[in-house]
Every structure is written in structure tokens, then in C-alpha cells.
Amino acid sequence: MSQTIDIVRGIVREVCPPGTPEIDDPDKAFADYGLDSLDISGVLLACEERFGVKIADEDIDRLTTLSGLVAYLDRAGKP
Amino acid sequence: MTVTVLRAIASYVPGTAEYNAEKAERFSIAPGFIDDKLGIARVSRMAPGEDTGDLCERAFAALEKRTGLDRHAVDCIVVVTQNPHGGGLPHTSALLHGRLGLVESCASFDLSLGCSGYVYGLSVMGSFMRANGCARGLLFTADPYSKIIDADDRDTVLLFGDGASVTLLETAPDDADGWRPARFRFMTRGADGDALCVRDGRLTMKGRQVFNFSATAVPPLISAMLADAGVALEDVDRFLFHQGSKYIVDTLRQRMKLPEHKVPLKLYDQGNTVSSSIPLMLQDALDDAELWRIVLAGFGVGLSAASCLLERPC
Numbered sequence: 319m320s321q322t323i324d325i326v327r328g329i330v331r332e333v334c335p336p337g338t339p340e341i342d343d344p345d346k347a348f349a350d351y352g353l354d355s356l357d358i359s360g361v362l363l364a365c366e367e368r369f370g371v372k373i374a375d376e377d378i379d380r381l382t383t384l385s386g387l388v389a390y391l392d393r394a395g396k397p
Numbered sequence: 398m399t400v401t402v403l404r405a406i407a408s409y410v411p412g413t414a415e416y417n418a419e420k421a422e423r424f425s426i427a428p429g430f431i432d433d434k435l436g437i438a439r440v441s442r443m444a445p446g447e448d449t450g451d452l453c454e455r456a457f458a459a460l461e462k463r464t465g466l467d468r469h470a471v472d473c474i475v476v477v478t479q480n481p482h483g484g485g486l487p488h489t490s491a492l493l494h495g496r497l498g499l500v501e502s503c504a505s506f507d508l509s510l511g512c513s514g515y516v517y518g519l520s521v522m523g524s525f526m527r528a529n530g531c532a533r534g535l536l537f538t539a540d541p542y543s544k545i546i547d548a549d550d551r552d553t554v555l556l557f558g559d560g561a562s563v564t565l566l567e568t569a570p571d572d573a574d575g576w577r578p579a580r581f582r583f584m585t586r587g588a589d590g591d592a593l594c595v596r597d598g599r600l601t602m603k604g605r606q607v608f609n610f611s612a613t614a615v616p617p618l619i620s621a622m623l624a625d626a627g628v629a630l631e632d633v634d635r636f637l638f639h640q641g642s643k644y645i646v647d648t649l650r651q652r653m654k655l656p657e658h659k660v661p662l663k664l665y666d667q668g669n670t671v672s673s674s675i676p677l678m679l680q681d682a683l684d685d686a687e688l689w690r691i692v693l694a695g696f697g698v699g700l701s702a703a704s705c706l707l708e709r710p711c
Contacts (some may be wrong), residue, residue: 331655359605
């Protein structure tokens with residue numbers, strides 16, 4: 319979990335526009351940090367590539383926080 | 398040995414448009430999203446009564462005015478469209494052939510392709526012209542999505558605009574001046590075709606799926622094409638990506654680590670014009686004396702992608 323969360327934080331920094339705040343509260347919604355639907359698409363694609371997992375369309379609506387995404391990735395595959 | 402040379406490009410973008418800022422509140426969209434992510438302030442729309450063939454005719458009028466083209470010397474015309482004029486019969490290129498008064502020996506056919514269609518069209522026309530001894534051809538693009546857009550669908554109504562282009566192609570000796578295709582690469586992922594399709598007469602798009610395809614398929618396609626041609630990425634002067642949205646163009650630029658000045662954007666005033674988006678940019682680039690190599694990449698409906706390396710002799 320701790321390793322995955324660091325990797326995903328790094329992905330958010332890399333993929334999202336400059337000025338996007340650091341996601342310090344894993345339970346706070348991505349949207350509250352200013353991420354829009356396209357930012358989230360970019361983050362999810364980078365996670366799929368980094369972790370070698372496929373994130374199904376029907377799961378997207380539940381992946382609204384860092385903690386939720388990390389738990390999903392830990393369940394679906396290994397870093 | 399002969400080559401196919403791109404002599405000139407002209408285009409037509411309707412003056413009427415819908416403004417995305419006016420739709421932002423209705424769709425609960427932050428204003429920054431429209432400028433920073435979509436990169437589209439307005440989407441062009443055909444006037445009531447206008448249709449696909451009319452857009453092509455307007456583009457042709459601009460080409461004729463600029464080049465003084467003798468329309469009796471045109472040997473073949475192709476229209477790239479998936480939203481043909483009227484009901485689709487006769488094919489739009491035949492309708493256009495009649496309207497323009499072209500000679501009866503002129504071949505005319507349509508190509509059913511979307512955002513990759515211009516690149517495919519360059520390859521198909523080049524081969525067709527050389528195989529059949531055609532000296533001069535016209536490659537049209539016109540795919541007015543306003544015919545199939547659902548005005549309540551925020552995923553598509555803010556993106557797609559109407560427009561048309563025409564490219565004058567000539568068969569020439571290989572030492573002739575002018576831009577010519579040096580290499581192509583194509584790919585298709587038909588299994589994911591429902592990501593961008595028409596259902597019950599209306600356009601539907603799974604944006605994430607189209608984005609993932611474009612972001613992951615296009616960079617290796619271009620790399621493979623450049624490797625085939627023996628050209629280094631750094632030696633390409635411009636990368637003209639299909640203008641799906643600002644976000645996808647920015648994503649491709651970042652993934653391929655390309656400098657910003659080599660990857661122009663042209664969608665703010667008209668939106669994503671499908672197969673016309675690349676020629677709308679290329680018409681300016683063709684006259685730029687500083688450019689020697691240009692990569693074109695179209696991607697979308699199919700799912701399909703096509704890339705082309707254009708060069709001109711030093």
C-alpha cells in the first residue's frame with residue numbers, strides 16, 4: 319500500500335498540469351484537488367501501464383480518491 | 398520514377414458556430430476545462446440547408462481561386478467522409494464531379510474513414526494515380542458531425558466542428574520540387590470500434606477508450622514509421638497530430654517528449670473537424686520555407702490510426 323501510494327502520487331505529479339496540489343489526504347476526492355475527468359483519465363492510463371492492470375470502465379466511477387485507487391491497484395495487480 | 402506531390406491545400410470552415418462558453422453552465426463544466434483541456438472555444442456548424450458536398454465545393458472554390466487550377470485537367474477525385482451528402486447515394490465524389498463540371502474520364506470515389514482518413518487518402522490516391530497514369534487529383538475531406546451529434550451529449554457536442562479541405566496532388570518526377578509522402582504506417586483495432594460509433598443515428602463516444610487508444614497506439618506507430626524511413630525523431634520539423642482535443646495533442650507531445658513549437662494546435666475556433674483537422678494545419682506548413690520533414694498522424698474512428706512522413710527535397 320505505502321509503495322503503491324507513493325507511485326500513484328508520482329503519477330499524479332507527472333500527468334496533471336503544473337500547479338496541481340499534492341494529494342495529501344488520500345480520502346479526499348480527486349475533484350477536490352482540481353482534477354477533472356481528463357486528468358483522471360490520464361492518471362488511470364498511467365496507472366494501467368505502470369502496474370500492468372486493466373481498469374474496467376464500470377469501475378471508474380468508484381475510483382474517486384487516492385486511497386480508493388490504490389486499494390484497487392493493490393487488489394488487481396502488483397507494482 | 399515518379400512521386401505524388403502535394404501542390405496546394407485549401408479549406409472551408411463555416412462561419413456559423415456554437416460557443417462552448419455558452420454551454421458550460423448547462424453541462425456543469427468549469428470554464429478552465431474548455432480552454433485548457435478541450436482547447437475549443439467554438440465548434441463550427443454548417444448553415445441550415447448546407448451539406449457535405451457544399452462544404453467540398455466551397456473548399457474547391459478557394460483552391461481554384463488560389464491556384465488557377467484548370468478543372469478539365471483533373472483526372473481523379475476522392476472524398477473522405479462517413480457523413481456523405483444527402484442519403485449517401487450517389488456517392489459524394491460523384492455529386493461533386495457533376496457540380497464542378499469535371500471531365501467524364503475523371504475517376505471519382507469516396508473513402509469511408511474518420512480521423513485517420515486524410516493520411517489514408519494520401520496513400521490511396523498516390524497509389525491510384527501512379528497505377529492509372531493520372532497526372533492530377535483532388536483529395537477532399539468533409540465529415541460534418543453536426544449531422545449525427547446529439548445536442549445533449551456533452552462528450553461530443555463540445556468537441557466536433559464542421560469543415561472541409563481539398564488537396565491538389567500531382568504525379569511528378571522524383572526530382573521535382575514539392576512535398577511528397579516518403580513513408581506510411583497504418584494500424585486498426587477493430588475490436589474496440591464501439592468506442593466511437595453511431596447508434597440509432599446518433600454519435601456516441603467512450604472518451605476514455607478513445608483517449609487510451611490514441612495515447613498508447615500513436616507514439617509507437619510514428620516511431621516504427623520513422624525507423625522504417627531511417628529518420629530520427631529529432632530530425633522532424635513538425636508533428637501535425639489530428640486535433641481530437643488539446644488534451645490528447647498535449648498528451649502525445651509529452652509522451653513523445655517533443656518540443657512545444659513542433660506540435661501546433663489548431664482547433665480553438667472550429668473544434669475537431671475529423672479528417673479535415675490535419676489538412677487545415679498542413680495548408681500553412683506547406684508554404685513554410687523552414688520545414689523539410691513533417692509527420693502527420695490521424696487517429697480515432699475504427700479504432701484506426703495512420704501516420705505519414707512528408708519530405709521535400711533540399
